[in-house]
Amino acid sequence: MGGDNAPACVLRGAEMALIRHPGIRFLLFGNRYILEPLLRDMPILRNASDIVHTEMVIAMDDKPSHAVRRGRDSSMWLAIDSVKENKACAIVSAGNTGALMAMSKLILRTLPGISRPAIAALFPTLRGESVMLDLGANVESDANDLYCFAVMGDAFARAVLGLSRPRIGLLNVGSEELKGRDEVKAANQLLRNAGGDLNYYGFIEGNDIAAGTVDVVVTDGFTGNVALKTAEGTARLIRTYLREAFNSSPIAKAGAFMATGALSAVREKLDDRKRNGAMFLGLNGIAVKSHGGADAVSFCQAISVAVELVAHHINTRIIEEIKRTGPIPQTQPDTVSEPEGEKA
Numbered sequence: 629m630g631g632d633n634a635p636a637c638v639l640r641g642a643e644m645a646l647i648r649h650p651g652i653r654f655l656l657f658g659n660r661y662i663l664e665p666l667l668r669d670m671p672i673l674r675n676a677s678d679i680v681h682t683e684m685v686i687a688m689d690d691k692p693s694h695a696v697r698r699g700r701d702s703s704m705w706l707a708i709d710s711v712k713e714n715k716a717c718a719i720v721s722a723g724n725t726g727a728l729m730a731m732s733k734l735i736l737r738t739l740p741g742i743s744r745p746a747i748a749a750l751f752p753t754l755r756g757e758s759v760m761l762d763l764g765a766n767v768e769s770d771a772n773d774l775y776c777f778a779v780m781g782d783a784f785a786r787a788v789l790g791l792s793r794p795r796i797g798l799l800n801v802g803s804e805e806l807k808g809r810d811e812v813k814a815a816n817q818l819l820r821n822a823g824g825d826l827n828y829y830g831f832i833e834g835n836d837i838a839a840g841t842v843d844v845v846v847t848d849g850f851t852g853n854v855a856l857k858t859a860e861g862t863a864r865l866i867r868t869y870l871r872e873a874f875n876s877s878p879i880a881k882a883g884a885f886m887a888t889g890a891l892s893a894v895r896e897k898l899d900d901r902k903r904n905g906a907m908f909l910g911l912n913g914i915a916v917k918s919h920g921g922a923d924a925v926s927f928c929q930a931i932s933v934a935v936e937l938v939a940h941h942i943n944t945r946i947i948e949e950i951k952r953t954g955p956i957p958q959t960q961p962d963t964v965s966e967p968e969g970e971k972a
Contacts, residue, residue, distance in 0.1 A: 629658040629685040629703045630723020632921045639666055641927025643673040649935050655716050657703035659683050682706055686727045695727035696734060708735045711913040718914035718934040722922050729765050736913035741950045746777045748784055749906035755840030759785045762849040763856050763906055769848035771814035778819055780909040781844035782826055783949040787940040797832035797842030824952035905930030907937055914938060
């Protein structure tokens with residue numbers, strides 16, 4: 629029931645996902661009297677779904693602390709709990725990011741050795757794709773947090789991208805060892821001294837993200853979320869400029885017609901809907917966050933991310949990676965933080 633276009637676009641996205649992944653089934657958490665009329669026009673989805681009725685919904689502007697205290701009968705809480713109780717393999721939501729993270733951490737708990745979950749997603753680069761985390765779960769992160777993010781990102785890249793030794797980079801204001809905040813420099817030393825098979829590259833800068841210098845980009849949630857939103861905004865800016873340029877004159881329109889194939893390829897690469905779906909890494913269960921403003925295509929992609937993570941046993945891979953690297957430095961006692969926004 630969460631998201632700007634829910635529940636219609638969520639159901640349409642689920643219907644599209646059934647075509648892509650015909651063996652999956654859905655538990656739909658929400659108001660039966662709203663969902664059932666919509667499902668009448670979606671017989672394939674209706675036959676592959678069960679509705680868990682609840683009339684309570686977490687609003688997009690609810691504070692995470694408020695949602696945790698008062699939202700135990702909400703669609704979001706009940707959906708997360710279904711993963712804990714092994715009734716579902718994963719939860720996918722386009723709802724309030726902060727509430728989803730706070731509830732997921734409280735209900736699912738973290739994996740052994742992990743104190744703070746991180747939001748991770750794939751990022752397009754000139755070399756293909758890279759993993760970037762954290763994208764908004766933790767506005768502030770200390771050196772030990774960043775170390776944990778690197779270990780989890782390494783496992784994610786091995787499982788999802790199929791890389792045997794993914795290169796890990798720590799995002800900084802410069803590549804020199806003396807630059808950056810104290811926690812970033814301390815994390816750099818922890819990663820250089822790490823055991824196991826971590827392939828640590830060192831510091832990277834913002835321009836290295838799109839260049840694909842590394843396979844795993846590690847940063848705090850504030851910086852990561854700003855970088856992600858900036859990239860998405862830049863992609864939309866480029867699409868707008870191209871559209872305006874090719875509609876500016878009859879000759880330009882003729883050129884656009886002749887370059888239809890090339891323009892379609894560019895449009896495909898710049899379509900951030902094809903990369904929707906970020907995982908909360910480090911939880912003892914799979915939770916995938918869709919953009920709050922997702923359309924059906926975007927939400928279908930978020931479901932596909934969840935299916936892939938389940939198929940690759942991502943949490944088992946993270947636990948194995950922790951064993952390879954040895955004990956992870958422990959952070960100070962943790963409290964549930966309130967992530968930066970509702971559409972991270």
